[in-house]
Amino acid sequence: MTRSIDYGTLMHRAMRGLIQTVLNEVAEHGLPGAHHFFITFDTRAPKVEMADWLKSRYPEEMTIVIQHWFENLTVTSEGFGITLNFGNQPEPLWIPFDAVHTFVDPSVEFGLRFESQDSEDEEEDETEEDFEITEESADKPRPEAEVVSLDKFRK
Template identity: 70%
Template sequence: MSRSIDYGNLMHRAMRTLIRQVLDEVSEHGLPGEHHFFITFDTLHPDAQMADWLSDRYPEEMTIVVQHWFDNLVVDDDGFAITLNFGDRPEPLYIPYDAIRTFVDPSVEFGLRFESQDDEDDEDLEAAPMAEDVEPEAEEAAGPKDAEVVSLDSFRK
């Protein structure tokens, strides 16, 4: 029997622990300075919770923005709960860490991408800012329209 070290899964767990620690700090003390987050997650994850109209609108993945207005940020071992404002409509969400696909803090050019088993890329994890993300919070505030793509290339060095 051959034994090996599963670096990919170890990195995923370590990076999800990092996300938990960051969110825990924010839940206790708020966002420091210019920090803010783009978090893309799998809306089909069995433990993800959101309003039906949001899951209908984002049937596979959704990117949330944690920046100016958020409430009820509660962090636990498996994920986090947060209430976000979608066009003056506060909506509670629960996002398991296992559902997170990307976590980006553009204020410090930090980002994580969690690759799934079916992705073509052989790398399990990429630690770099994401090129594009959908920003539903800003989209909802501007009124109903198709998803807006936000380029994060300007945050790269």
């Protein structure tokens, strides 16, 4: 049996851990300065919890903004819960980290993009492809903030 290091999975786990750490800090201390987040997630993902009217309005993907008004931010190792205001109607959401597609903080031009990975049952060619923007994802509307590569911050 040939063993190999699955860098793609390890990188996704580390990036989701970064989001967990940031959201934990915000839950404990609030948003510092001008920081705010655009988080896009798969509304069809297992364990996503949201109002039926929101799910019908966003049947595949939704972007939330954590900025001026939010309540009840709770973070676990699996995901986060938050109450957001939709047209003066507070709605609770539960978003597993595995459902997150993008995490962007435009105040510091920081962003992470998670491309879908092949099933563990299927053989993967190179996990490097998981981090490239595909034609399909390039056509999707994006938040106004720029998603930057982590390479930009290396010296």
